[in-house]
Amino acid sequence: MDTAFGWDLGGVNLKLARVEDGRVVSVTQIPCPALPEPRKFDLAVEEAIRDIGDTEAAHAITMTGELSDVFASRYEGVAYLVALMRKTVGENARFYGLDGFVDAHQAIADWESVASANWHASAALAAAVEDAGLLVDVGTTTTDIIPFKEGSPCAIGLNDGDRLREGELLYRGVVRTPVMAIASQAPFKGRMQGLAAERFATMADVYRLTGDLPDDADPFASADGRGKGLDESAARLARMLGRDAEDADFVAWKRLRISSAAASWTRSRPMPARSSNG
Numbered sequence: 001m002d003t004a005f006g007w008d009l010g011g012v013n014l015k016l017a018r019v020e021d022g023r024v025v026s027v028t029q030i031p032c033p034a035l036p037e038p039r040k041f042d043l044a045v046e047e048a049i050r051d052i053g054d055t056e057a058a059h060a061i062t063m064t065g066e067l068s069d070v071f072a073s074r075y076e077g078v079a080y081l082v083a084l085m086r087k088t089v090g091e092n093a094r095f096y097g098l099d100g101f102v103d104a105h106q107a108i109a110d111w112e113s114v115a116s117a118n119w120h121a122s123a124a125l126a127a128a129v130e131d132a133g134l135l136v137d138v139g140t141t142t143t144d145i146i147p148f149k150e151g152s153p154c155a156i157g158l159n160d161g162d163r164l165r166e167g168e169l170l171y172r173g174v175v176r177t178p179v180m181a182i183a184s185q186a187p188f189k190g191r192m193q194g195l196a197a198e199r200f201a202t203m204a205d206v207y208r209l210t211g212d213l214p215d216d217a218d219p220f221a222s223a224d225g226r227g228k229g230l231d232e233s234a235a236r237l238a239r240m241l242g243r244d245a246e247d248a249d250f251v252a253w254k255r256l257r258i259s260s261a262a263a264s265w266t267r268s269r270p271m272p273a274r275s276s277n278g
């Protein structure tokens with residue numbers, strides 16, 4: 001059996017896919033420990049290796065973890081993660097860059113191409129299946145909006161800074177994003193009112209109340225460190241309005257349409273008129 005593993009080393013979680021004979025057979029998400037030091041990546045990788053127990057297979061690796069503030073620079077982050085994976089799986093490690101997969105030495109030499117290139121890998125796969133389209137990848141923290149045509153991605157931005165400038169990368173996710181980053185007002189009992197600019201609640205609370213968040217999609221601590229039941233999510237959203245959950249019935253909190261503000265914000269963003277690379 002031909003086995004390979006695909007890794008995505010993120011700043012808050014590690015994702016691992018097992019591929020057998022060209023078919024994905026399992027996907028695992030492992031949260032990185034909340035440590036203010038690079039060692040948090042070592043611990044997540046160690047847990048993943050215990051699960052797969054096979055380092056002799058091919059290992060294809062993307063990353064966004066180099067953006068973590070445990071590193072002084074993105075270069076330092078790429079170098080650390082490349083060294084970690086090389087130590088863990090040896091020379092079988094291949095790192096995805098904008099021009100394809102490279103070995104560890106080339107990944108360091110061309111670190112800017114490797115840094116946070118996972119969006120390009122996803123779009124390249126989509127472009128191999130469809131002639132043209134728009135890939136929208138919504139994750140726990142960010143949303144990628146990537147056009148592709150004629151067999152390749154055609155985004156204007158090629159790094160996170162440029163993609164943020166062009167509106168092709170949005171820090172709008174369905175779990176970790178603070179509610180205050182999505183909206184400054186929300187409807188309550190028939191009137192709009194301001195929201196607190198505090199991390200009292202996250203979008204996980206919103207989507208939990210709407211019933212759109214699977215139980216296994218939120219491995220992170222809640223904003224107040226309390227539980228993740230519907231009543232507790234409602235209490236956190238009430239705090240965003242300067243209120244307590246007892247100030248309204250549960251139906252009122254469930255109707256709080258903060259998620260609609262995210263959609264309107266996205267629609268209001270100007271998208272690029274053309275791509276600089278075709």
